[in-house]
Amino acid sequence: MTTNSTTLDTIQHLFAEVTRYPRELLTPNADLEEDLGIDSVKLGEILAVLREYFGLESRLTDDIREIRTIATIAALLEDRLGRPQAMPAAASQLPAVNNQQDLLAQVTSVIAEVTRYPIELLTPNADLEEDLGIDSVKLGEILAVLREHFGLESRLTDDIREIRTITTIAALLEDRLDRPQAMPAAAPAIIVSQLPAANNQQDLLAQVTNVVAEVTRYPIELLAPNAELEEDLGIDSVKLGEILAVLREHFGLESRLTDDIREIRTIATIAALLRARCEQSQAVVQAA
Structure with a gap:
């Protein structure tokens, strides 16, 4: 199968x-792990960004181990983009986990990769925020990678604040892997009561700005609400895809904010789309 050069070019840019x-x-045919040192955790992070960038509602493959090269990803993407979105796979197709300790080790490995912490520091019952300094934004990034790594079609919990330790994450994962995956919910995609508190428009804007600052490592003072993401801040569509993946996890969104990532030009736009989603869900809840 001949791969479209534009698709391949976009994927290479995202990888970089x-x-x-x-x-x-x-290079397209370099072995991801053997030649480039990209393990399954880092690949999961890349695939999470790819899903957001291309607006995919389900994972590219039921077995992440079959992805060996960038060319493989490009071929899978072209196949997916050329047909209707697939329904989520059954739980039996999730990565094999031999026991509770194996699951805990996999979760710890993902966290070490995302945070760059030495694995010895990541004890199972350490408090994520108080002991490890992992705030809700960084936790959202970790959960986005875990969802891709384990092929989960929905979030682990409706309230990210209940996740306090690595043990909690492993327990939630173990429960999820023991039961079939839920079918995707019909609209509304989120329930307002399950969102992190956003008392007003400014509070929501502040939360979005905080996520953008965490993902980009930009000083928060630089992130003016109406600054042009690409022209003023140098945030291209790949980095924006990464930001949106974290925001989806942080706010518990089951579907993307927009069908066209190019319409998002500023942080204020992101906050407005989030606010509209909240209001839409609130209206459905009140009408029920």
Whole structure:
């Protein structure tokens, strides 16, 4: 199968952005793990950004191990974009977990990769925020990678605040892997009562700005609400896809904010789309 050069070029750009590798190193047929050192955790992070960028509602493959090269991803993407979105796979197709300790080790490995913490520091019962300094934004990033890694079609919990330790994450995962995946919910995609508190428009804007600052490492003072994301801040569509993936996890969204990522030009736009989603869900709840 001949791969469209535009698709391949976009994927290579995304890989370069997430891995910080020079573009010329990312040849289409290089083995991701053996030649480039990209393990399944980092690949999960890349695939989470890809799903957001291309607006995919389900994962590219039921077995992440079959993805060996960038060319493989491009072929899978072209196949997916050329047909209707697939329904989520059954739980039996999720990655195998031999026991509770194995699951805990996988979760710990993902957290170490995302946070760059030494794995020895990540004890199972350490408080994520108080002991490890992992706030809700970073936790959202971790959960986005875990969802991709384990092929989960919905979030682990309706309230991210209930996740206090690595043990909690492993327990929620174990419960999810023991039962069939739920079918995607019909609209509304979120329930207002399950959202992190956003008391007003400014509070919502502040939360979005905080997420953008965490993902980009920009000083928060730089992130003016109406600054142009690409022209003023240098945030391209790949980095924006990464931000939106974290926001979806942080706010518990089951579907993307917009069908066209190009319509998002500012942080204020993101906050407005989030507010509209909240109001839409509130109206449905009140009408029920």
